[in-house]
Amino acid sequence: MGPPVGHKLNQNALDNLSAAWPVFRDVQVAWSWAGMIDVTPNSNPVIGPVAQLAGLTVVTGFSGHGFGTSPAAGQLAAELICNTTPLVNPDPYLFSRFAA
Numbered sequence: 001m002g003p004p005v006g007h008k009l010n011q012n013a014l015d016n017l018s019a020a021w022p023v024f025r026d027v028q029v030a031w032s033w034a035g036m037i038d039v040t041p042n043s044n045p046v047i048g049p050v051a052q053l054a055g056l057t058v059v060t061g062f063s064g065h066g067f068g069t070s071p072a073a074g075q076l077a078a079e080l081i082c083n084t085t086p087l088v089n090p091d092p093y094l095f096s097r098f099a100a
């Protein structure tokens with residue numbers, strides 16, 4: 001069971017669409033669905049080990065950018081797992097940045 005559909009948001013989108021392109025003014029929404037998206041408090045993904053569970057490496061929280069950034073994210077994750085020097089500074093992506 002997902003979150004409720006934002007019908008008002010969908011209607012706004014449809015209104016904007018038909019305002020920009022009148023050919024769409026008679027379009028009917030046939031079906032709507034809402035889902036969760038993985039996003040962290042500062043919108044940067046989590047890439048790296050989780051100190052509380054030895055051996056666990058997490059790569060998540062890409063919000064709307066996980067396809068485009070996946071090659072670089074995968075490389076950073078592999079470098080951290082293999083304990084080699086990362087090409088980029090991993091600090092902004094470490095899970096530990098959220099630790100109290």
Ligand SMILES: Cc1cc2nc3c(=O)[nH]c(=O)nc-3n(C[C@H](O)[C@H](O)[C@H](O)COP(=O)(O)OP(=O)(O)OC[C@H]3O[C@@H](n4cnc5c(N)ncnc54)[C@H](O)[C@@H]3O)c2cc1C
Pocket residue numbers: 037059060061062063064065066067068069
């Ligand atoms: C509407 C929308 C548009 C987007 N557009 C873009 C875009 O234009 N460009 C871009 O770069 N990114 C875009 N993204 C983001 C991109 O889709 C995600 O960042 C990317 O898919 C994340 O990949 P992932 O492998 O980390 O997670 P997912 O693709 O979410 O994969 C996780 C998988 O784990 C499975 N899973 C979850 N829990 C369990 C469990 N307990 N046991 C077993 N399996 C489990 C899920 O079923 C899923 O298959 C968009 C996302 C959305 C929602």
